Amino acid sequence: MISDLLERYHPDIFWWDSNNPYEEFAEKCNSLIVNSSSTIIQNNRISTLPAYQGDFETPEQAMDENTEYENMELCMTLNGSWGYNQFDTGWKEPEFILWCLLRANKLGGNLLLNVGPRADGTIPEQCQIILEKVGQWVNENSDGIYGTRKSPFRFNLPYGPTTWRKKNGSQHLFYHIFYWDGSGELWLPGIMNATNEVELSFPSSPQLSFKIEAIDGVGLHLTGLPQKQFSDKMCTMLDIKFKSEPRLIEGTREINNILQLDALGAQIGNVRIDDFETKPCINWYEGRRLTYKIHIKHNDTYKISTLLAGYSSGTITFNFGNEITLTGNNQATPGGHTGFEWQNMGSIYLKQGEYELNITSKQVDSWLKVRAFKIEHE
Secondary structure, eight states: OHHHHHHHHOOSEEOOOOOOOOHHHHHHHHHHHHHHOTTOEEBSOSOSSTTOOOSBBOOBSOOOTTSOOSSBEEEEESSSOSSOOTTOOOOOOHHHHHHHHHHHHHTTOEEEEEOOOOTTSOOOHHHHHHHHHHHHHHHHTGGGTTTOBOOSOSSOBTTBOEEEEEETTEEEEEEEEOOOOSSSEEEEETBOOOGGGEEEEOTTSTTOOOEEEEETTTEEEEESOOSSOOSOTTOEEEEEEESSOOOBOOSBOOBTTEEEEEGGGOEESSOEEEOTTSSOEEEEOTTOOEEEEEEEOSSEEEEEEEEEEESSOEEEEEEOSTTOEEEEEEOOOTTGGGOOEEEEEEEEEEOSEEEEEEEEEEESSSOEEEEEEEEEEO
């Protein structure tokens, strides 16, 4: 069959879906491909053996942003089923699909999005609604999608991921903003260029005027922005064009004496973002890690708080590395997963410097929703 496919159709990609543990089978299949053409790309599912991992990885339904993928394609469904299932009504939100696409692009990968057609070939109506909404956004913001490469920012900015591309000789960082807080300002931590070295624009609102300042040690600060949501409510894209070489030192900084770590800014693995219609949150299950890069400006004792909602009590552990950890207790909130409130996790002494903060949770029962963490001087 493999030889027949190669001879008849001359494919560019062989996408295996096997848990084969036998080396003889893997070797024979791989030899057929390699001997047919040196340009055929294979995914990593020809075998479970480490010697046959192909040309690109294929994480399924979720990807770990803490993993350094050389080449990657995220495989996802629109609900929970790979084929048509009339009883599966757990449809993913269009915003979530777009968020996953942008994160895959940020890591230099692709999104393989599964649509389960009916037996007659028709696409379920809910699939059409999701695809049309995401497709319209992609069509209107294509510069931040097509032709992009791995972003120089491993971590996300506060309200979403960044994608990267070169266009007409210039370098562009596209910031995808899934939450607009109505403050009229926007921080771009880690972009250390002077204001005359960058050109910023919102492609969906090209005539919009605002003020740009370069804040020493923090990054760029935009003020004079609308205090209401942009017309593209799904996600607002900011195009940051560098007139000279980018100067980037990523990580969250202290702003107004507070380090605010929002859900959308976390580097995550198999974790789902929810509540796009309000302030997005993380649906956080035990054993799943959240990671942030932070910069501590002064040696001091810091209080840590979490904006959360949940049905049960548990613990949240903050690991700053070098055996510097804090474990705080969270309590059930009135209203369960709808009753968000700030809860104090405790205090810890931190020295000036850069940290890769890993946060884990252990709950008595169920799971937490988390909108943000806050680190402030005690």
